[in-house]
Amino acid sequence: MSEIKKWDILDSQYIIKRPWLTARKDRVKLPNGQINDEFYVLEYPDWVNVIAVTEDGDFVMIEQYRHGLGRVQTEICAGVVESGERHLDAAKRELLEESGYGDGDWRLLTILSGNPSTTNNLTYCYVAEGVRKISSQHLDRTEDVAVRLLSRDKVIELLRKDDMKQSLMVAPLLRYLFMPET
Amino acid sequence: MSEIKKWDILDSQYIIKRPWLTARKDRVKLPNGQINDEFYVLEYPDWVNVIAVTEDGDFVMIEQYRHGLGRVQTEICAGVVESGERHLDAAKRELLEESGYGDGDWRLLTILSGNPSTTNNLTYCYVAEGVRKISSQHLDRTEDVAVRLLSRDKVIELLRKDDMKQSLMVAPLLRYLFMPET
Numbered sequence: 465m466s467e468i469k470k471w472d473i474l475d476s477q478y479i480i481k482r483p484w485l486t487a488r489k490d491r492v493k494l495p496n497g498q499i500n501d502e503f504y505v506l507e508y509p510d511w512v513n514v515i516a517v518t519e520d521g522d523f524v525m526i527e528q529y530r531h532g533l534g535r536v537q538t539e540i541c542a543g544v545v546e547s548g549e550r551h552l553d554a555a556k557r558e559l560l561e562e563s564g565y566g567d568g569d570w571r572l573l574t575i576l577s578g579n580p581s582t583t584n585n586l587t588y589c590y591v592a593e594g595v596r597k598i599s600s601q602h603l604d605r606t607e608d609v610a611v612r613l614l615s616r617d618k619v620i621e622l623l624r625k626d627d628m629k630q631s632l633m634v635a636p637l638l639r640y641l642f643m644p645e646t
Numbered sequence: 647m648s649e650i651k652k653w654d655i656l657d658s659q660y661i662i663k664r665p666w667l668t669a670r671k672d673r674v675k676l677p678n679g680q681i682n683d684e685f686y687v688l689e690y691p692d693w694v695n696v697i698a699v700t701e702d703g704d705f706v707m708i709e710q711y712r713h714g715l716g717r718v719q720t721e722i723c724a725g726v727v728e729s730g731e732r733h734l735d736a737a738k739r740e741l742l743e744e745s746g747y748g749d750g751d752w753r754l755l756t757i758l759s760g761n762p763s764t765t766n767n768l769t770y771c772y773v774a775e776g777v778r779k780i781s782s783q784h785l786d787r788t789e790d791v792a793v794r795l796l797s798r799d800k801v802i803e804l805l806r807k808d809d810m811k812q813s814l815m816v817a818p819l820l821r822y823l824f825m826p827e828t
Contacts, residue, residue, distance in 0.1 A: 468709050468718045468792055480661060485669060485686040487662070492713065500788045504667040505714050506688070527650050530762035531674060532687050536650045537762055577811035578760045580712035580719055586811070606682045610650055623825070629759035629768070631813035638817060642824035643805070 469495040479504075508585040512555040513542035513633055515573070515640050516565055516592045522613040524565045524595060529608065533629060538612060538622060540633050542587075551588040559592065561602045563611045568595035573636050589636035616641070651677040661686075690767040694737040695724035695815055697755070697822050698747055698774045704795040706747045706777060711790065715811060720794060720804060722815050724769075733770040741774065743784045745793045750777035755818050771818035798823070 475491040486507040516524040543558035570592045657673040668689040698706040725740035742748045752774045
């Protein structure tokens with residue numbers, strides 16, 4: 465059985481380094497000796513998202529416009545881990561800022577990648593059960609986010625109808641809703 | 647209930663346009679009147695992937711090095727839809743090229759996005775049941791891919807242990823394995 469090995473980086477240079485887009489071009493050598501002169505990697509900080517469920521069993525979702533795809537989407541709360549911040553703290557902060565919900569019992573459900581080929585970061589997906597509204601929203605000036613409480617059945621309908629597109633959210637929701645724990 | 651609306655694009659310019667990385671910077675206006683001078687969108691062709699299961703119930707997986715994350719990953723076959731190609735044809739082509747497997751009964755399972763905020767493309771996720779080996783691999787010179795046949799239990803173990811990172815593959819696998827059809 466052939467063994468798959470890492471590539472060697474022969475050269476690496478940044479094309480753009482901005483807070484919301486950092487891209488580098490690597491010149492790489494494969495184990496078979498082949499050279500790829502142009503392999504792009506997008507560098508991001510780690511991301512977090514959270515499946516937040518109230519004491520009544522409703523899912524705390526947010527609706528917002530997603531400019532890449534050009535569609536309004538109903539999603540779970542998510543965001544970026546700030547420098548020096550713990551992943552769990554980032555998830556709690558994002559849920560509070562975007563929805564005003566907090567408290568509850570938290571656990572890490574899964575750690576995923578949007579694209580292991582082209583991106584260098586991971587997304588930590590949490591579950592928070594028994595959350596409740598403890599403050600108002602605190603949005604950045606370029607955020608336009610509406611909170612929506614959805615029943616479990618409505619969330620399942622959203623998934624079944626393929627209305628939620630973000631795979632970094634669909635995967636943990638499917639795991640939480642349907643995968644047996646052991 | 648507040649209505650979430652699209653943003654207006656005030657200006658748009660390409661930063662880089664290469665076969666494997668096309669990025670544009672949009673100047674956008676939100677419905678609340680706020681301007682964001684710097685919103686980056688990554689443009690890609692649509693992608694496809696396929697959960698391929700043999701007549702014996704084994705899953706046709708591939709192992710390859712993923713340079714963005716810097717890890718060897720066991721994944722399902724996947725690739726890019728070529729210009730003018732139908733999505734289903736692209737999925738059949740990728741499965742055949744990467745694994746040598748083909749035939750079987752095909753259906754579209756779900757259509758997802760790696761990131762609706764920053765990317766403009768969709769990934770069409772297929773299921774192919776009853777596939778069989780009909781040719782050898784046909785890889786590009788910069789592909790280093792090993793075929794692995796995994797039992798259903800092994801695939802579930804891979805998911806449960808969080809060893810497969812690619813959310814565009816984890817989501818359809820969880821849907822296929824665990825979500826009731828209705």
